[in-house]
Amino acid sequence: MSEGAQSLPMQGKTALVSGAGKGIGRATAQLLARRGAQVVAVARTQADLDSLAAETGCRVIRADLADPVAARAAMEEAGVCDYLVNCAGTNVLQSLLEMTDDGYEAVMGINLRAALILSQDFARRRIAAGGGGAIVNVTSIAGHRGFDQHLCYAASKAGLEGATRVMARELGPHGIRVNAVAPTITLTELAAAAWADPAKSDPMRVRHASGRFAEVEEVAHAIVALLSDDMAMTTGAVLPVDGGFLAL
Template structure:
């Protein structure tokens, strides 16, 4: 498949690191005019050096009230990827309400606010569009010390399905990708820990963690017209781990 987004404009949140950073580069390669949003200006600066054509936006998505102003001058968007997220770890018994609020604010509320802004523009232009929310396998399966993260991603999956129902008549498709553990720089201490890494790979039939580029490639597919009849789906990128029922 030769995916091209010439004449399309894309917005990626959480663009400074990991999946978002790789995705921005792929979108630029595919011809999309790409807006990269991150809370960290230094990440945007280095990304701009690597991809001079991007339009950087600095915004902390924990502050929902700042989002409309940050996107005020970004212009029409055809492709949206709500990738920014946070994973706060703690045992359930000790987990703090403030951490729940922050998890929901960044992982659920921010994608809702951004999608509302972008979808309104799509509806007004009557050109349709595609939205991808980056969720997690842990929206379906529990994992120790990540109760708030899992809850927020489950909520994001639910919102994704409802968005697809309401926006579908406007030719706007909405899906999520739900990766297993990926070899991001943020997760490097985990996948370089032999015991922890083996614990994860033991339940993944293909026997390894996902590469960031592999997740980004599925997002590109969902954004493209090659997936024109795919909407309301939570697409696992998990090497078969959810098919592996472990007693």
């Protein structure tokens, strides 16, 4: 049976997706909309939001989540939601010896602080509404393995996984589940260009049992699965979406 012919398991639910303009966030917003959810899409680029709204009928909020004030204002505008996907992310390629204050702030501000702010505001509203709901944080295999020039990125993603476990423990009594997905290299538009050189991509690709990198839709399906009631007993988990990379 095609997906369009199936029931809408998330009808009546509202899902906020940060970083929804491109890549994994956009694919997640599209999938949630197809499953019947009302999507609240948060991103920095208005054109991306406009095209997503035209495609899915989602609500849109333009915000630079690197700014804590803007992040909280976005959550205030969003109101009470049932699901939160922290997908907004960035990277500045710097080694330990090259790290700058600006690079550190840019990466940690989006990848970690913004996710914590959105999760805090989401949880406060869910608890005030009687509890329940789910959060999925998007981390990375870079939080598990060392990659050159990924110092702050790795720190931010490993930090978000630690925060995922703390949130799961603290929010569990309120019926709020918190999990994470840790994707491998995922073929967003930018990543596809970055890994186009076989001399660079081939040595990395063979480290995957699947022999390939991930597609954005594959990560989106894992995120939506963790949000769903089918995973009611799963919280505090980090699910690798990595084609077996971490197993080898």
